[in-house]
Amino acid sequence: MEPNTKLVLITLVLALTLTAATSEFCGMSVGDLYSCKPYVQTKNPVTTPIDRNGPCCTALSKADFQCLCQQKTKTNPFLSSIDLDLASKLPEKCGLSGASC
DSSP: OOHHHHHHHHHHHHHHHHHHHHOEETTEEHHHHHHHHHHHBSSSOOOSOOOTTSHHHHHHTTSOHHHHHHGGGSOOGGGGGBOHHHHHHHHHHTTOTTOOO
16 A cells, blocks of 8 residues: 555544544434443343443433434434333433433
8 A cells, every 4th residue: 555545544544533533412422322332232231230420321411312312213323223212211220310202
């Protein structure tokens, strides 16, 4: 691979990584969303109690729940592996009141 091609490829990967790290979805970053995913994924979800002071609950406390509730009826690649029933119970497990659809 030519040196210039390598530089362009590295720059592109870096740009995509930074874009993914800074984009938001209903008030949550991509990292925030992924911190909750183990608890709500369709395959082998984590069944141990969630840490109310952990990264998922902290992120969820900043989320726009009205926006999240609207996503249930939309096609979203991220939601394809999410158990919406488990997801709807997550705010209660985090001790967040008034966060239901």
